[in-house]
Amino acid sequence: xxxxxxxxxxLRGTAAGAALAAGTLTNTAAALSVHDGPPAPxxxxxxxxxAGGPGGRGRKRTGPRIGVLLYDGYSLLDPTGPAExxxxxxxxxxxxxxxxxxxxxxxxxxVRVMAERSLAETDRLDVLVVPGGGNRGTVGAINxxxxxEWIRRTHRRTRWTTSVCxxxxxxxxxxxxxxxxATTYWASAPYLESAFGVTxxxxxxVRSGRIxxxxxxxxxxxxxxxxxxxISGEETAMALQLAMEYDPQPPFESGxxxxxxxxxxxxxxxxxxxxxx
Amino acid sequence: xxxxxxxxxxLRGTAAGAALAAGTLTNTAAALSVHDGPPAPxxxxxxxxxAGGPGGRGRKRTGPRIGVLLYDGYSLLDPTGPAExxxxxxxxxxxxxxxxxxxxxxxxxxVRVMAERSLAETDRLDVLVVPGGGNRGTVGAINxxxxxEWIRRTHRRTRWTTSVCxxxxxxxxxxxxxxxxATTYWASAPYLESAFGVTxxxxxxVRSGRIxxxxxxxxxxxxxxxxxxxISGEETAMALQLAMEYDPQPPFESGxxxxxxxxxxxxxxxxxxxxxx
Numbered sequence: 116x117x118x119x120x121x122x123x124x125x126l127r128g129t130a131a132g133a134a135l136a137a138g139t140l141t142n143t144a145a146a147l148s149v150h151d152g153p154p155a156p157x158x159x160x161x162x163x164x165x166a167g168g169p170g171g172r173g174r175k176r177t178g179p180r181i182g183v184l185l186y187d188g189y190s191l192l193d194p195t196g197p198a199e200x201x202x203x204x205x206x207x208x209x210x211x212x213x214x215x216x217x218x219x220x221x222x223x224x225x226v227r228v229m230a231e232r233s234l235a236e237t238d239r240l241d242v243l244v245v246p247g248g249g250n251r252g253t254v255g256a257i258n259x260x261x262x263x264e265w266i267r268r269t270h271r272r273t274r275w276t277t278s279v280c281x282x283x284x285x286x287x288x289x290x291x292x293x294x295x296x297a298t299t300y301w302a303s304a305p306y307l308e309s310a311f312g313v314t315x316x317x318x319x320x321v322r323s324g325r326i327x328x329x330x331x332x333x334x335x336x337x338x339x340x341x342x343x344x345x346i347s348g349e350e351t352a353m354a355l356q357l358a359m360e361y362d363p364q365p366p367f368e369s370g371x372x373x374x375x376x377x378x379x380x381x382x383x384x385x386x387x388x389x390x391x392x
Numbered sequence: 393x394x395x396x397x398x399x400x401x402x403l404r405g406t407a408a409g410a411a412l413a414a415g416t417l418t419n420t421a422a423a424l425s426v427h428d429g430p431p432a433p434x435x436x437x438x439x440x441x442x443a444g445g446p447g448g449r450g451r452k453r454t455g456p457r458i459g460v461l462l463y464d465g466y467s468l469l470d471p472t473g474p475a476e477x478x479x480x481x482x483x484x485x486x487x488x489x490x491x492x493x494x495x496x497x498x499x500x501x502x503v504r505v506m507a508e509r510s511l512a513e514t515d516r517l518d519v520l521v522v523p524g525g526g527n528r529g530t531v532g533a534i535n536x537x538x539x540x541e542w543i544r545r546t547h548r549r550t551r552w553t554t555s556v557c558x559x560x561x562x563x564x565x566x567x568x569x570x571x572x573x574a575t576t577y578w579a580s581a582p583y584l585e586s587a588f589g590v591t592x593x594x595x596x597x598v599r600s601g602r603i604x605x606x607x608x609x610x611x612x613x614x615x616x617x618x619x620x621x622x623i624s625g626e627e628t629a630m631a632l633q634l635a636m637e638y639d640p641q642p643p644f645e646s647g648x649x650x651x652x653x654x655x656x657x658x659x660x661x662x663x664x665x666x667x668x669x
Contacts (some may be wrong), residue, residue, distance in 0.1 A: 192476035192636065195503070199469035199609065202500040203667040209502040218495075218506050223479040225486040226472070229495045229504040280637075301637055319641045331637025332476065336610065341643045353646035354659035359469065360557075360578055360608025362647035363640035364596045366618045369630035370639035382631035390480040 178206025179241040179274070179346055184282075185211050185219040185230050186262060188252020188392070192332050193279040194228065197244045197339035203355055204347050212237045214261060222249035224392040234265045242342070243273050247280025247300060247332070249391040257288035267291070275342060276326050279335035283328040287311035295323040300331040301372030302384055317373060333370070336361065455483025456518040456551070456623055461559075462488050462496040462507050463539060465529020465669070469609050470556040471505065474521045474616035480632055481624050489514045491538060499526035501669040511542040519619070520550050524557025524577060524609070526668040534565035543568070552619060553603050556612035560605040564588035572600040577608040578649030579661055594650060610647070613638065 181201050183194045194211065202209040213219045213230030220227045245266065247253060256262055266289040270276045278286045283299040284307060286292050292313045299307045304315040320329045320338035329338035340361070344352035369379060458478050460471045471488065479486040490496045490507030497504045522543065524530060533539055543566040547553045555563050560576040561584055563569050569584075573591045576584045581592040597606045597615035606615035617638070621629035646656060 190476065191472050191479070195468050195472035195476075198503055199467065199472075202468070202498070202502045203663045205663070205666070207667075209500070211503060221479070223486070225479045226475055226488055227506040227508070229506065231504070301634075319639075333613065333636045333638040333640065337641050337643060344643065349644070350656075350659065351663070353644045354656055354663055356642055356644050356646045357578075357649060357652050357656055358660040358663050359610045360647055360649065361610040361640075361642055362596075363610065363638075363642065364614050365633055365638055365640065366614060366621065367626070367630045367633050369633045370637055372634060372637065375634050379627075379631055379634055382627065383635040386480045386482070386628070386631055386635050389482070390484075 176206055176208040178204055178208070180239065181207055181209045181242040181244065182212045182232075182237055182240040182269070183209060183244040184246065184262075184266075185213040185228060186248070186252060186256050186259070187220060188222045188255060189219070189246045189248040190252075190280060190332055191221045191223075191226050191228075193246030193248070193282060193335055194244065196333065196335040197277070197279065197342075199359060200336065200339040200343055200355055201242065201244075203358060204343055205351065210237070214259075220392075222252050222387075222392065223390045234261070237265075237269070239272060240269055241274045242346070243269055243276045244335075244339075245276075245278040245282035245285050246335075247278070247282040247284070249387055251391060253281040253284055253303075256285045263289040274325065275345070277329070277338065277342060278327075279329045279338065280331045283307060283313075284311070286326065286328065287313055291326060292323075292328075295326065297321050297323060297326070297328040298330045298334075299328065302380070453483055453485040455481055455485070457516065458484055458486045458519040458521065459489050459514055459517040459546070460486060460521040461523065461539075461543075462490040462505060463525070463529060463533050463536070464497060465499045465532060466496070466523045466525040467529075467557060467609055468498045468500075468503050468505075470523030470525070470559060470612055471521060473610065473612040474554070474556065474619075476636060477613065477616040477620055477632055478519065478521075480635060481620055482628065487514070491536075497669075499529050499664075499669065500667045511538070514542075514546070516549060517546055518551045519623070520546055520553045521612075521616075522553075522555040522559035522562050523612075524555070524559040524561070526664055528668060530558040530561055530580075533562045540566040551602065552622070554606070554615060554619060555604075556606045556615065557608045560584060560590075561588070563603065563605065564590055568603060569600075569605075572603065574598050574600060574603070574605040575607045575611075576605065579657070 183198050198209045210232050211228055211230050212232045214234055216230050216233050218227035219230050270291055280300045281303050283297050296314045296316050298316050298318055298321045307313045308315050319334045320327055320341055329335045340352050340356055343355050460475050475486045487509050488505055488507050489509045491511055493507050493510050495504035496507050547568055557577045558580050560574050569590045573593050575593050575595055575598045584590045585592050596611045597604055597618055606612050617629050617633050620632050
């Protein structure tokens with residue numbers, strides 16, 4: 116098995132016929148060969164359209180500039196789910212941003228994702244994604260005036276400002292959700308309403324003008340595919356859903372808090388709390 | 393709004409009644425207060441049961457040691473989906489491992505996740521998760537003898553060896569899947585069968601002995617919740633699914649390759665290829 120033969124066949128199995136029928140296999144092979152060069156060295160803080168992100172890309176980024184906020188104590192899937200989806204939008208660049216460049220750890224303390232740019236280095240975004248976190252992370256974020264001011268300032272020029280899970284509490288703390296309809300993590304809904312005067316809507320994602328909030332953790336996947344359809348059209352979003360083979364089949368039917376028994380809710384919150392740093 | 397009052401109420405809204413009914417609210421508040429200390433500084437390479445991971449935790453890790461492999465060009469959701477789920481298993485520690493410590497970039501080059509430990513520093517795992525990637529990343533992995541030998545050696549002592557997406561090609565290249573039933577990314581199924589003599593099964597996840605393979609990208613979430621039930625029981629896994637509010641509602645019905653039209657498959661593969669480094 117040689118590398119070149121592998122490259123030709125690896126992801127081409129079931130689609131080869133389709134590619135031939137569409138007469139695109141040659142183009143596809145050419146597109147693949149573009150990716151054969153050695154990886155570019157990581158480059159921090161470059162301008163998206165020039166540097167092509169931390170790892171570089173074989174082409175320029177002419178699409179939307181997408182910033183995903185990180186702060187100590189975020190929940191891992193909140194930023195990485197949307198980043199997986201949105202980083203494949205044509206021409207898009209996703210940049211992880213935080214108060215300071217460098218690794219930012221999750222709520223459980225197990226994982227650290229690199230912030231490639233600081234807030235001060237991030238002056239313009241087409242899309243902002245604000246993740247949620249556990250108690251410590253969310254409380255830290257909604258009490259961080261630097262973070263909230265940056266969110267307010269950035270939101271003035273975004274095309275879409277979005278949140279996942281308790282990230283909607285952070286948007287609310289920044290003053291962006293007052294009097295709006297929004298969703299959040301199921302256990303945070305009463306707090307969102309009582310503390311910020313927001314009308315909670317128990318949906319996977321809720322659009323209010325150019326603000327889109329998603330429900331807990333995994334809902335960021337559904338939200339970002341919807342967002343993808345707003346940015347690049349439904350056919351591209353449908354292709355993105357297939358690209359990530361998103362045909363979910365959860366092993367249980369326990370993911371909807373509205374149908375969960377009290378003991379299960381308590382067990383769920385305990386798992387979150389006891390796994391937190 | 394004070395931090396302490398926020399801590400008490402933030403994730404306690406809908407579950408407060410349940411907690412009171414269960415007489416656990418006091419205990420819960422106590423558990424919460426454990427999390428009020430300042431975050432521990434990142435610690436690399438500590439022994440799981442002692443160091444409590446890169447970010448540390450307020451308690452010892454006495455549960456399963458879970459290693460998630462990273463290599464240049466992995467797809468972001470492949471390792472982070474399972475890490476989100478498995479890091480909340482009671483007492484568990486999830487460690488991102490790679491050939492060398494430090495940031496490892498995704499297939500699109502947008503994001504870098506930190507490898508907290510090198511392969512040489514990782515001698516014993518209860519659970520191994522091998523992610524997939526784009527062409528470049530997967531080809532690099534299945535042609536990396538150091539990586540494959542480490543996987544073979546680690547697998548001898550794991551309780552569960554798992555993969556997501558094209559990660560099953562990496563397990564197959566390591567010789568772990570010969571003659572077995574397994575799944576993989578939809579477009580890689582013919583390659584998995586022809587190159588490695590594996591019987592492809594078009595399911596979200598497939599268990600063969602102590603090896604569990606998941607389908608493309610997002611299937612790692614379904615697989616890891618199933619794995620959670622094998623490790624910690626169904627009630628804990630059900631609670632984990634609620635903890636991540638995993639009640640998926642994709643905006644489209646395009647995630648199943650078996651039902652996708654050729655043009656959509658070609659569009660999906662093109663998005664993957666053209667977003668790759």
